[in-house]
Amino acid sequence: MESVVRQYPEFSYISISYWHDEEIIEKLTMYKKDVDMWLFSGQIPYGFAKKWGGIVQPMFYVPSSGSSLFKTLLQIAYNQKIPFEQISFDMFHPDELERVFKESNIAVKPPYLKYYEGEVPTDEIVNYHYELWKNGKTLAAVTCLKNAQHELRKLGVPAFRVLPTQSAIVSTLALILQTHETMHFKDTQIAVQMIEFDSFSSLTKDTFSTDEIYKIEIKMTEKLLEYTKKINGSLKAAGPGRFVIFTTHGLLREMTRDFTIIPDFEILQLRGQDAVTSGIGIGKTVYEAEINAGTALLHAKEFHKGASMVILDDKTIIGPLGRPEQITYGYAPKHLQILSEQTSLSIATLSKLESILRKIGKIEINAHDLAQHMSIMPRSARRILTELESKGFAQVIGEENPHPRGRPRKIYQIILKQDL
Structure with missing residues (x-):
């Protein structure tokens, strides 16, 4: 990626590396005031950054396409002679993986694939490949994540990484430039x-x-x-x-x-x-x-x-x-419109609640914390939660008692997105 970016004099860049998932937010926090745009090498660090919600600049990642996978398969077939049915894959959608094999005239349907979207812990990906290899079901792993490849090789698993193609990087850089021009117009x-x-x-x-x-x-x-x-x-x-x-x-x-x-x-x-x-x-x-x-x-x-x-x-x-309770929310997503019709809560209230859950990174909350985030009275927060509970969009999953003599606080699990 760096070698491609260096060909574009309109970009100045900072190269940031990490080896453990918990470093991602720390690195983003360290540099977030020094950049105008973020370019991630893949969708996992991008997913962690998006879920965190602490980045206000536009974010992009270079997708791993079928053509980039084809290069890796060619290397395995030519140099390693490993049967494709004994290889585990990750990240790719099943339809995309099947299409690559079909277009390459490979008469094999890959049996081992861990498909994911957004943020997935690196350990989960490593364990998936390692267990298959340890149990003798596979002879090698193909991953889109550098850190997973590194950990798998430490465990003795022959691991190959799908690198983004130069054309994919160039296309993403073009999108960044276009976004920059749009932002200039917005300014x-x-x-x-x-x-x-x-x-x-x-x-x-x-x-x-x-x-x-x-x-x-x-x-x-x-x-x-x-x-x-x-x-x-x-x-x-x-x-x-x-x-x-x-x-x-x-x-x-x-x-x-x-x-x-x-x-x-x-x-x-x-x-x-x-x-x-x-x-x-x-x-x-x-x-x-x-x-x-x-x-x-x-x-x-x-x-x-x-x-x-x-x-x-x-x-x-x-x-x-x-x-500190600052949140970002929007008007009238369809699922919130329907939910508002089924409860006594306004779309604005539901949108704020959804944004708060996204900000804290979990779907469990008590009335006291909700009141603080919304800048409302605790009794108003309790009314919101009990209304959601009565309509099946929340359930009490436990209690906590921060003060020995105080009243226990109910912890609610919120489910705003359902088949409404």
Whole structure:
């Protein structure tokens, strides 16, 4: 892959290697602020990164195609003389593997194949091949994972790796360039930030007067003009305590570090932690961006004063910015629409719940943790979980008691995707 990437002067790259699955997230965390795009050598590290959800940049992986497998089969047949029916394979879809054999005029149907999608522990792949070899069912293994090949050879198993072809790498690099151009276009999209300021939050009984409120409004306007200048935008007042800023997607994305922090924290928190609520909207037109910003502001208010939310042009919702409970969710996936019709829960609530489960990497949660992630009261979280339980989309699988004298907390297993 490096030898191919070096042929493209438009790319500068960092080469990152790992030997154990648990290193993947550690390496991604180490370099995530230094890259614009991620290119993975295969779908397993890509799957781990996607499941983790900590990467905001576009991610790609080079697929292992039938032509790359054909090269490996040719090497085995010519150099090793190993019968194909005594070889174990992994990753390839059964139909694809059968097609490669058929096109190669190999009159054998491969009997041993571990097909997988997404992230699979390397140990699971190694054990699959090793057990077959140890029990005398196979004489060799063909794997798409470098680390699996390395471990199998340490165990004495003749292991061959399917390497991506140069054409597959070139095609993926072309897709990366195309994505970069698309992102550059997106950076020029209109962005609108609506800011609502509570003038009364910093007043005391001794200073409560219309003159003081007016002074606060003037000072806030001055500060927002400074902030607007930083993002090359324009500011307009939209009523008492509410302001609208017009700028571009790219500038706001940079200011918020890919929509993870509150833009210019000092200005937006000018009068205390709970004073400023913000909604950011991205759109193809000014009207669309302004509508999205207003909707994002309403979502921010659902959390609490001081929250900032974002709605992108594809209706993806991100937020609250700068908080550990930040999640990303979207509107109306089909399975959530159907689930919403069968329960008393809104699509937005179900979408948030699905995003939280994806973020924590498991489908078990209690009401206390759900309340923290959603910024709602524990009784509201319990209502959500009991509603799902009553309709068969959740079940209690245990209890935990973090405090000896407290009430045990029920642990629920959530099943949002079913044959509805």
